[in-house]
Amino acid sequence: MSAESTPEPGIPGESGTKGPRHRAKGPRKTRDGRRRGLLITAWVAAGILVLGGTGAGYVYFKLNGNIKSVDIDSALGTDRPTKVDNGSENILVLGSDSRSGTNKKLGGGTDDGSARSDTAMIVHVYKGHKKATVVSIPRDTLIDRPECTDAKGATHDAASGVMFNSAYSTGGASCAVKTVESITGLRMDHYLEVDFSGFEKLIDELGGVSVTTTKDINDSESHLNLKAGTHKLDGEQALGLVRTRHGVGDGSDLGRIQLQQAFIKALVNQVKHIGVFTNPKKLFDLADTATKAVTTDSDLGSVNSLMSFANGLKSISSSKMQMVTMPVQYDPANPNRVIVEKAKAQQVWTALKNDQVVPKAATKGTATGEAKGVVTAG
Template sequence: MSQDDTAPGQGSSPETPRRRGRKRVRTRGQRIRRVILVSALVLVVAAGGTAWWFWSHLNGNIKGVDINKALGEDRPEKLPTSGQNLLVLGSDSRAGAENKKLGGAVGVSGARSDTALVVHIPEGRDKAVAVSIPRDTLVTRPDCTKGDGSTVAGKDRVMFNSVYSQVGPACVVKTVEKMSGVRIDHYLEINFAGFKGLVDAIGGVNIDVKEPIHDKKTGLNVDAGPHKFDGTESLKFVRTRYSLSDGTDLSRIGLQQQFLMALLKEVKSQDLLGSPTSAYKIANSATAALTTDDELASLTSLAKFARSMNGVDPDTMETVMLPVEYDKIDHNRVVAVKSRADALWKAIREDTPIPESAKKSPALGQG
């Protein structure tokens, strides 16, 4: 009988008050296991809280625009063979001290759409076509509804990039749909000042500079050949214009197309799974620079869309400029060459190869 049992002859049951009140003594092994269990629970809760904070923070970075509500029902038909069509705008407010050094400054309310791409992703999503619309193109702006609900009457012969600053992104989408007949599925806006952080987060972007650039306005001075640009240099590169061979905005479009393709390639090459810290920095910079339509304005939706485009290779993406010629009234502006532009948009709508003639712009001396 153990030391805790009652003495012989007392006939007491082990369930005496003394037995029930006895304090249980834990072994050293039990204490260690309990500490490990509590510590594990704390780590799980902390990790879960941190993951939730990261997710919530990144999700909150993304700004959404209700394009569908603003456009209503008067839109091109969505064809079954049309794949996916995105309108990608590179906006540029040039507000702040640093931006004053990079080619002038305007207020945030005067932000401009310096780059506009209609990105067509065919069914199957293994290739893509990006059509640039020059910012100086004269277009017909349709009747539009602004973000505050007020309406703006349509107008002929307005500069394309003025639509964004004067009326807003939904009107840019409507203008593109009216001029092209292409149904825009999604809207994606990248703030040029914001992507400076993205470029730095991925460690720079490799660019093969086609001709020497010595630009007094932006301060970019590079020789022809391969270069790795950091965020500030990249911002200067996409804003360069006057130091190029012809000094026109059409030449700058070529630089911006080249840069965006290089940026996509660099992001795709990153080992995001191998470095969670780098992945977060890249995601934080990317989402902070983004404004999308409401359907894409969440990490879940963006991630799903990105996965669906995983087979698209930036190296095989075809870049085309809307075929334009100089306007006969205002030689500082360009207008679409109707027959060629019609052929280009028809190919995008019907998901067919773009005719070679639709890839040539008289404004660039291309017959």
């Protein structure tokens, strides 16, 4: 079933909450905040999967068997942006919710086996792999989706004025990559998808993540209640934090993106300070959970490949990560949607293509969601 044919939260066809058509600060949405695909970014896998290489035999084959991969290169063929050979890499990282099994319990909804992706980030790793820029793409962005072929060889027609997250629900990983490449003009060198159901357990096995909140967060929909102050979030609380959109800011997806970006920095700090090398059982449990939680492109579809990839990222600290949201403005015709601010967005894509830092001018004056600074690393 295509995303356009079923009116559900987070997919095209949804009418959205009615409200003013021109709203400077954006929507305070009332639709269900559940079923949010969760993004841990490449560093979650990187910080843990690299540890899996210390084992051999059973450990290697067990972890290798956990990893799911998609042959995106074959699905997309040659009609793609040219790979820039300057030492940099672009990785599309998605958070997914399979809508079945454990994901159904965590995310709500029917056990229909369909898939959603409500969170997407382009991770640009600069030459030398000492720093990175992470560009979040709001799932509510109205875009023109190109024709694409999914991993099973089925072709999906192009569509205009649809939500960005329809690409994944329509044609899976390969259509998501095709759409991102169409929007940005950038070649995605790798694909990494983090499963919704693995997130909570992963955070618990990490021992929690410390964050500081500058305001109270109270959201009954994501079941998160935090007083202003420093907290060590367990898996359930971390899940609530990256899902919440009603407890802080203007209630939009853009505000949630700001919380996610702050949480990612806190998580990167946490991973770098975990003493798993002295605890073989913890090391294996973390690697087992991480490999079960990810789907990769075929080039990363083995423990050895992931280890090599992770080694290339492990030196990037949170202080060397630039967090950016794709420049957008609220849609004047529908305050529950956003539209790309093309001139400013092009500044972002040009900077990344040239392996440069995104200029501040690219995001100045764009819609933000008003949640910046609410969460920082603890």
